Amino acid sequence: MDTDKKTVLVFSDDLDKALAAFILANGAAAMGNDVTMFFAFWGVNLLRRPRGRRAAGSRAVAGVSSGNGGTAVPAMVGKLAARGPGHLRLSKWNFGGLGPVVIRRLMRRAKVMDLAELIATAREQEIRLVACTMSLDLFGLAESDLVDGVEFAGVATYFDYADEANVNLLI
Amino acid sequence: MDTDKKTVLVFSDDLDKALAAFILANGAAAMGNDVTMFFAFWGVNLLRRPRGRRAAGSRAVAGVSSGNGGTAVPAMVGKLAARGPGHLRLSKWNFGGLGPVVIRRLMRRAKVMDLAELIATAREQEIRLVACTMSLDLFGLAESDLVDGVEFAGVATYFDYADEANVNLLI
Amino acid sequence: MDTDKKTVLVFSDDLDKALAAFILANGAAAMGNDVTMFFAFWGVNLLRRPRGRRAAGSRAVAGVSSGNGGTAVPAMVGKLAARGPGHLRLSKWNFGGLGPVVIRRLMRRAKVMDLAELIATAREQEIRLVACTMSLDLFGLAESDLVDGVEFAGVATYFDYADEANVNLLI
Numbered sequence: 001m002d003t004d005k006k007t008v009l010v011f012s013d014d015l016d017k018a019l020a021a022f023i024l025a026n027g028a029a030a031m032g033n034d035v036t037m038f039f040a041f042w043g044v045n046l047l048r049r050p051r052g053r054r055a056a057g058s059r060a061v062a063g064v065s066s067g068n069g070g071t072a073v074p075a076m077v078g079k080l081a082a083r084g085p086g087h088l089r090l091s092k093w094n095f096g097g098l099g100p101v102v103i104r105r106l107m108r109r110a111k112v113m114d115l116a117e118l119i120a121t122a123r124e125q126e127i128r129l130v131a132c133t134m135s136l137d138l139f140g141l142a143e144s145d146l147v148d149g150v151e152f153a154g155v156a157t158y159f160d161y162a163d164e165a166n167v168n169l170l171i
Numbered sequence: 172m173d174t175d176k177k178t179v180l181v182f183s184d185d186l187d188k189a190l191a192a193f194i195l196a197n198g199a200a201a202m203g204n205d206v207t208m209f210f211a212f213w214g215v216n217l218l219r220r221p222r223g224r225r226a227a228g229s230r231a232v233a234g235v236s237s238g239n240g241g242t243a244v245p246a247m248v249g250k251l252a253a254r255g256p257g258h259l260r261l262s263k264w265n266f267g268g269l270g271p272v273v274i275r276r277l278m279r280r281a282k283v284m285d286l287a288e289l290i291a292t293a294r295e296q297e298i299r300l301v302a303c304t305m306s307l308d309l310f311g312l313a314e315s316d317l318v319d320g321v322e323f324a325g326v327a328t329y330f331d332y333a334d335e336a337n338v339n340l341l342i
Numbered sequence: 343m344d345t346d347k348k349t350v351l352v353f354s355d356d357l358d359k360a361l362a363a364f365i366l367a368n369g370a371a372a373m374g375n376d377v378t379m380f381f382a383f384w385g386v387n388l389l390r391r392p393r394g395r396r397a398a399g400s401r402a403v404a405g406v407s408s409g410n411g412g413t414a415v416p417a418m419v420g421k422l423a424a425r426g427p428g429h430l431r432l433s434k435w436n437f438g439g440l441g442p443v444v445i446r447r448l449m450r451r452a453k454v455m456d457l458a459e460l461i462a463t464a465r466e467q468e469i470r471l472v473a474c475t476m477s478l479d480l481f482g483l484a485e486s487d488l489v490d491g492v493e494f495a496g497v498a499t500y501f502d503y504a505d506e507a508n509v510n511l512l513i
Contacts, residue, residue, distance in 0.1 A: 006501075011191055011342065014263075020353055020383055023476070027497030041191055042263070089263070092356075092384070092431070103480075110479040134194070137281040138274075155198030159177075162338045167504045169512045170340045171353065182362055182513065185434075212362055213434070260434070305365070308452040309445075326369030330348075333509045341511045 005034045005165040009158065010043035015088035015100050015115065017171050018046050019107075022118035024169060029125035036161040037122070038153075040132035044139065046119075047131055047146040048084045084147075085115035123149060130157065176336040178207045180329065181214035186259035186271050186286065188342050189217050190278075193289035195340060200296040207332040208293070209324075211303035215310065217290075218302055218317040219255045255318075256286035294320060301328065347507040349378045351500065352385035357430035357442050357457065359513050360388050361449075364460035366511060371467035378503040379464070380495075382474035386481065388461075389473055389488040390426045426489075427457035465491060472499065 006028045010021045021037065029035045039047055093099040107114055113121065122129065130151045136143065143152055162168045177199045181192045192208065200206045210218055264270040278285055284292065293300065301322045307314065314323055333339045348370045352363045363379065371377045381389055435441040449456055455463065464471065472493045478485065485494055504510045 009340070011188070012262075016383055017353070023497060024500075028501055031498055031501055033501075041187055091354075106480050106482070109482075110476070112476060112480060134281070134283060138277050138283060140277070140280075155194060156202055158195075159199055159202055159204075159338070167501070167510050168338050168340065169351070169510065170342055171512055180511070182359070183433075212358055305452070305454060309448050309454060311448070311451075326365060327373055329366075330370055330373055330375075330509070339509050339511065341513055 004032060005036075005161070006167045007036045007038060007158070007161050007165045007169070009162075009168070009170040010037055010039045010046065011041050012091070012171060013042040013045040013088055014091035015103060016090050016092075018085070018088060018115055019112075019118065021169075021171050022115065022122055023112075024171075025127050026118060026121050026125060028167075029122070029127050034128075035122075035125075036128040036130060036165070038130045038132065038158045038161070040135050040158075041138075044131050044135045044141065044146070046085060046088075046115075047129065047150050048141070049145055049147050050084050050086070085119060088115070128161075130161075132158075175203060176205045176207075176332070177338045178209060178329070178333050178336045178340070180333075180339070180341040181208055181210045181217065182212050183262070183342060184213040184216040184259055185262035186274060187261050187263075189256070189259060189286055190283075190289065192340075192342050193286065193293055194283075196298050197289060197292050197296060199338075200293070200298050205299075206296075207299040207301060207336070209301045209303065209329045209332070211306050211329075212309075215302050215306045215312065215317070217256060217259075217286075218300065218321050219312070220316055220318050221255050221257070256290060259286070299332075301332075303329075346374060347376045347378075347503070348509045349380060349500070349503050349507045349511070351380045351382060351510070351512040352388065353383050354433070354513060355384040355387040355430055356433035357445060358432050358434075360427070360430060360457055361454075361460065363511075363513050364457065364464055365454075367469050368460060368463050368467060370509075371464070371469050376470075377464075377467075378470040378472060378507070380472045380474065380500045380503070382477050382500075383480075386473050386477045386483065386488070388427060388430075388457075389471065389492050390483070391487055391489050392426050392428070427461060430457070470503075472503075474500075 006025070008021050008025050010018070012018070025035045025037050088100060089097075090099040090103060093102075104114060128151065129149065130153050131143075131146055133152050133154055136145075136152070143150075177196070179192050179196045181189070183189070196206045196208050259271060260268075261270040261274060264273075275285060299322065300320065301324050302314075302317055304323050304325055307316075307323070314321075348367070350363050350367050352360070354360070367377045367379050430442060431439075432441040432445060435444075446456060470493065471491065472495050473485075473488055475494050475496055478487075478494070485492075
């Protein structure tokens with residue numbers, strides 16, 4: 001075991017929890033830790049490429065484009081799911097989208113970085129961003145739907161990192 | 172400390188969090204870990220026996236059957252509380268029960284095991300399932316209201332297991 | 343690393359999660375552990391002084407009193423935010439405040455300590471209560487808005503404690 005490794009398992013895509021996850025990860029990295037963030041279930045939404053910016057050469061998303069008569073469900077999910085850091089809800093006080101506006105305003109006032117800045121900082125600090133492949137399958141997302149520089153792995157890889165870390169958080 | 176032990180403290184009974192808890196626990200067990208899942212607060216609902224299948228010889232639930240004029244509250248809770256893996260809500264997008272239907276459909280499409288299968292796999296892999304006795308008392312549940320093979324213990328036992336594990340998750 | 347240290351990072355101010363956090367922390371302390379609770383984001387609300395009991399010599403809260411034309415937002419937040427352990431919501435089944443009443447009634451019936459008692463016990467057991475300064479800034483709270491005996495620190499201090507602990511929980 002190595003005391004300079006940390007993992008954050010990001011299950012949620014609520015704006016408030018996403019902020020906390022990145023503030024913790026960036027703080028740990030700034031202290032010299034080797035940090036891995038593992039995004040599972042709703043958490044993969046945090047890494048979604050903004051609409052209309054699909055990577056060149058991306059393969060079609062099976063569930064959405066297959067025309068096999070069962071496309072309505074993933075399409076609905078795709079519509080409802082958050083698309084990247086600019087479209088998240090709060091875990092409470094969402095008020096139809098007003099809550100996140102308030103939180104962002106409070107963050108600017110308190111000079112706290114917003115989520116897009118926190119993600120950029122995480123990349124600059126070389127925090128490893130790993131997306132759960134089972135979660136992508138579940139939501140009918142392709143690897144190309146996520147931003148560049150993300151790794152893809154399953155639960156075994158999560159535990160490989162967690163086994164080497166001395167602090168493992170789940171949010 | 173032993174690197175082949177893990178604990179998952181399951182506080183929630185939301186379907187999505189329950190799935191994540193069992194996917195993590197089963198994944199760790201498949202890698203050779205000795206895994207303990209500790210169910211507290213809402214989490215005990217995941218282990219409830221389906222309605223009408225009370226264990227033989229079960230003792231009556233004090234709060235519900237005592238007829239002491241204060242039975243309305245636990246009775247309401249019993250009615251509202253989830254009864255096992257087939258009746259859970261989502262932590263978001265519940266849409267009056269439509270959301271869980273959608274998630275289950277997505278899971279079948281992505282060939283992800285559903286919760287009942289995940290629980291069965293956990294038992295096959297000899298994952299220790301421990302229910303928090305204080306939580307049972309809180310909701311007026313008897314040990315016989317839970318499925319067979321569950322152990323019963325308090326917070327001290329949780330820390331006994333956590334002290335020996337190298338990854339301790341709470342969801 | 344020392345096996346007799348634990349941390350609980352309290353992100354939420356939902357009544358049910360707050361209860362779980364203090365039951366875990368108090369249980370660990372009763373077993374002889376040195377426990378640190380770190381309150382961040384919504385969690386800082388758990389430590390708020392009841393309305394009208396501001397500490398002597400407290401400095402004004404900048405965002406609320408500055409009259410700079412942007413005061414509406416923190417004022418609204420201050421109004422909405424929970425004020426200490428007597429005014430919390432549940433993470434589910436809140437029912438406009440009825441849910442917490444039910445839970446408190448169930449707790450009395452099951453002889454579980456309520457949150458105020460759990461906090462008092464945490465203090466008696468010398469559990470370290472640390473409030474996240476960035477979260478205070480975010481919500482426009484001053485140190486004097488929190489109860490006495492709380493320490494103030496940032497994410498680096500959280501990891502200093504977590505690095506020395508063998509169980510680190512986030513709720």
